[in-house]
Amino acid sequence: MIKLIEISKIYRTSEIETMALDNINLEVREGEFVSIMGPSGCGKSTLLNIAGLLDEPSSGTVELHGKPVSGLNAREAARFRNTELGFVFQSFHLIPSLNVLDNVQMPLLYRRMGATERKERALKMIEAVGLSHRVKHFPSQLSGGQCQRVAIARALVGDPSIILADEPTGNLDSKMGAEVMELLHEVNKQRGKTILMVTHNESQAKQTDRIIRMLDGRIIG
Amino acid sequence: MKLPVYLRQSWQIMLKNRQYSLLYIVGVTLSMAFIMAFLMFVLMASRSIYPERDRDRMMLIGSVLLCDEDGNPKLNTMVSSRFAALLEGAGIDGVENTAVITYSGLTKGVDLEVPGRGIVTVPELYVDDGFWEVCQFEFISGRAPSGEWNPALPEAVLSATTARRCFGTEDAAGRELMYGGTSLRICGVVRDVSVMAMLADAGIWLPIQMGREMASLIHNEPYVGTDMMCLLAGSRRDFPAIRAGVEEVIARYNASFGKADGMYISPEETVPLTYLGASTDAHVGVFISAITAMVLLLMLIPAVNLSGMVSSSVEERIAEFGVRKAYGASAGVLVKQVLSENFLLTLIGGLAGMFCAGGLLRLLSPVLAGSKSGYGTGVLQADLVFPTDMFLRVDVYAAVFVSVLLLNLLSSLIPVLRAVRSNVTDSLNEKK
Numbered sequence: 001m002i003k004l005i006e007i008s009k010i011y012r013t014s015e016i017e018t019m020a021l022d023n024i025n026l027e028v029r030e031g032e033f034v035s036i037m038g039p040s041g042c043g044k045s046t047l048l049n050i051a052g053l054l055d056e057p058s059s060g061t062v063e064l065h066g067k068p069v070s071g072l073n074a075r076e077a078a079r080f081r082n083t084e085l086g087f088v089f090q091s092f093h094l095i096p097s098l099n100v101l102d103n104v105q106m107p108l109l110y111r112r113m114g115a116t117e118r119k120e121r122a123l124k125m126i127e128a129v130g131l132s133h134r135v136k137h138f139p140s141q142l143s144g145g146q147c148q149r150v151a152i153a154r155a156l157v158g159d160p161s162i163i164l165a166d167e168p169t170g171n172l173d174s175k176m177g178a179e180v181m182e183l184l185h186e187v188n189k190q191r192g193k194t195i196l197m198v199t200h201n202e203s204q205a206k207q208t209d210r211i212i213r214m215l216d217g218r219i220i221g
Numbered sequence: 222m223k224l225p226v227y228l229r230q231s232w233q234i235m236l237k238n239r240q241y242s243l244l245y246i247v248g249v250t251l252s253m254a255f256i257m258a259f260l261m262f263v264l265m266a267s268r269s270i271y272p273e274r275d276r277d278r279m280m281l282i283g284s285v286l287l288c289d290e291d292g293n294p295k296l297n298t299m300v301s302s303r304f305a306a307l308l309e310g311a312g313i314d315g316v317e318n319t320a321v322i323t324y325s326g327l328t329k330g331v332d333l334e335v336p337g338r339g340i341v342t343v344p345e346l347y348v349d350d351g352f353w354e355v356c357q358f359e360f361i362s363g364r365a366p367s368g369e370w371n372p373a374l375p376e377a378v379l380s381a382t383t384a385r386r387c388f389g390t391e392d393a394a395g396r397e398l399m400y401g402g403t404s405l406r407i408c409g410v411v412r413d414v415s416v417m418a419m420l421a422d423a424g425i426w427l428p429i430q431m432g433r434e435m436a437s438l439i440h441n442e443p444y445v446g447t448d449m450m451c452l453l454a455g456s457r458r459d460f461p462a463i464r465a466g467v468e469e470v471i472a473r474y475n476a477s478f479g480k481a482d483g484m485y486i487s488p489e490e491t492v493p494l495t496y497l498g499a500s501t502d503a504h505v506g507v508f509i510s511a512i513t514a515m516v517l518l519l520m521l522i523p524a525v526n527l528s529g530m531v532s533s534s535v536e537e538r539i540a541e542f543g544v545r546k547a548y549g550a551s552a553g554v555l556v557k558q559v560l561s562e563n564f565l566l567t568l569i570g571g572l573a574g575m576f577c578a579g580g581l582l583r584l585l586s587p588v589l590a591g592s593k594s595g596y597g598t599g600v601l602q603a604d605l606v607f608p609t610d611m612f613l614r615v616d617v618y619a620a621v622f623v624s625v626l627l628l629n630l631l632s633s634l635i636p637v638l639r640a641v642r643s644n645v646t647d648s649l650n651e652k653k
């Protein structure tokens with residue numbers, strides 16, 4: 001499903017070069033829920049961004065669904081992200097000027113789909129994350145946990161096969177974090193989505209199928 | 222994604238960011254209103270306007286300076302009828318036509334008695350036959366006065382508004398009304414004249430003979446008068462020759478009275494000729510252009526302020542563009558979205574700006590009218606109509622709207638292009 005082959009990423013600024021990823025090999029199977037752990041700055045986000053086609057590796061190949069995707073141009077990559085990938089961020093990244101419904105429908109705006117169907121699908125997803133009573137609310141009127149549930153609904157609305165979550169509970173207290181984890185497990189079990197998640201929480205990581213530990217841009221176990 | 226989707230989203234974003242949208246719209250409104258009001262003022266004051274189509278060839282003698290024997294200024298007055306007659310008869314080289322306009326100067330308009338309608342008060346001008354040649358009026362009904370003076374039934378011309386007020390129709394040629402016990406025959410009705418006209422603004426134009434009668438009761442001829450005179454040159458190149466010709470007439474005029482009453486039209490200061498048309502005199506033209514440019518720049522400040530606001534608001538949304546890109550938005554789609562948002566807000570502000578500019582002009586018009594040369598204007602402006610076709614200068618409005626729109630689109634385009642060009646992760650990490 002997700003296959004990273006000999007991936008390296010070097011960030012170059014005028015003064016320093018940072019080896020963010022150093023020859024990474026990783027395979028995630030379809031339907032698997034995998035967590036990535038490691039100290040801050042070890043390259044977890046970089047890895048997730050490269051797997052999610054948000055960033056390009058300096059060398060190596062990314063395969064998704066068994067096809068190499070490293071060579072896609074910007075337009076093709078955008079299409080691929082739109083249909084096959086869902087993103088959940090630590091800081092939610094909801095659009096503050098749009099209400100819950102419009103935030104959730106947003107990915108569908110970038111594909112060919114009528115307004116009625118967009119709205120139906122978004123409402124169904126909002127219901128699935130338990131926020132039907134908050135459809136017209138704006139992000140500023142929601143708790144952090146609710147925001148992250150909206151973000152998960154947005155990640156799911158396009159029916160992608162892969163969800164990439166970068167510290168999805170990092171900004172939440174433990175109770176709301178637990179709710180979000182429960183939702184992600186449901187997404188994985190009931191909907192069969194493949195999930196790759198970065199976390200700092202050992203007990204959350206232990207509930208997933210597999211833990212990948214990183215240090216200084218390398219996988220150490 | 223189709224246009225309605227953009228506009229619907231833009232509408233929502235506008236409603237959500239009420240404070241910003243309001244500021245934006247007010248900004249556009251004020252910028253446009255100020256720029257437009259100013260531009261119109263400049264256009265009206267410097268360019269030919271109806272019915273003064275040949276302003277660039279007109280020389281206006283609005284006032285004369287009277288001096289004592291030693292050349293000390295004593296009095297500033299309008300042109301006397303004798304001096305006007307002398308000028309008219311002098312046959313100065315280069316003068317194609319002359320117009321004499323006289324102001325009764327004392328009334329607040331004239332009271333017209335209309336059979337069946339009572340009294341209608343309108344601002345008046347007394348004009349000679351040349352006036353109808355020098356100015357190019359559009360007649361809605363009838364024609365200019367025939368030029369034959371008939372004291373029993375003088376001919377008068379009405380503005381369209383006055384005709385409606387008096388007769389309920391603009392088609393009033395041939396009708397009669399009473400003024401000061403005399404019957405007047407309306408020979409023609411003309412399109413309304415703007416208050417920005419230098420010579421020609423009135424509600425009724427009466428034969429100059431009627432004005433003479435009134436003036437002779439009030440004024441102290443031969444020096445003091447109530448006339449304004451317009452010399453229409455064949456071309457602007459004739460101006461220096463005409464000025465020299467006027468000097469000669471002044472010398473003759475002064476000589477004809479001797480020193481008896483100790484008043485002279487000053488031979489040095491002579492008659493201040495007001496040149497219409499900004500660039501008639503090179504240095505005057507440069508001065509006016511410079512002032513225009515400076516004021517226009519000042520007027521642009523709100524527009525530039527606004528563009529700064531637009532730019533920083535787009536700047537703040539770079540993370541939003543990052544998420545949209547992560548979810549598949551192409552650069553083109555994002556650019557279109559931002560442009561449509563700004564287009565919507567500018568459009569709303571632009572429409573509001575048009576009405577505000579109208580109001581502003583209406584508010585300023587007495588000031589503008591009062592700044593015209595000549596004595597009578599203070600009285601004349603009292604009751605003047607303000608023709609709406611003046612605000613509906615579509616060309617001016619469109620030009621200002623397009624420049625404000627371009628400025629706003631540009632100031633949103635630069636940050637949005639930066640956002641869509643940088644990679645997604647950089648946009649996402651942008652601090653809000």
Ligand SMILES: Nc1ncnc2c1ncn2[C@@H]1O[C@H](COP(=O)(O)OP(=O)(O)O)[C@@H](O)[C@H]1O
Pocket residue numbers: 011012013018019020038039040041042043044045046047
């Ligand atoms: N855009 C960038 N430019 C330069 N260096 C970067 C950039 N993004 C990340 N890095 C560096 O790459 C390394 C890995 O970063 P990251 O993947 O964000 O770590 P993690 O998510 O594990 O905390 C860090 O040393 C970080 O400073």
Ligand SMILES: [Mg+2]
Pocket residue numbers: 044045046166
């Ligand atoms: Mg990170």
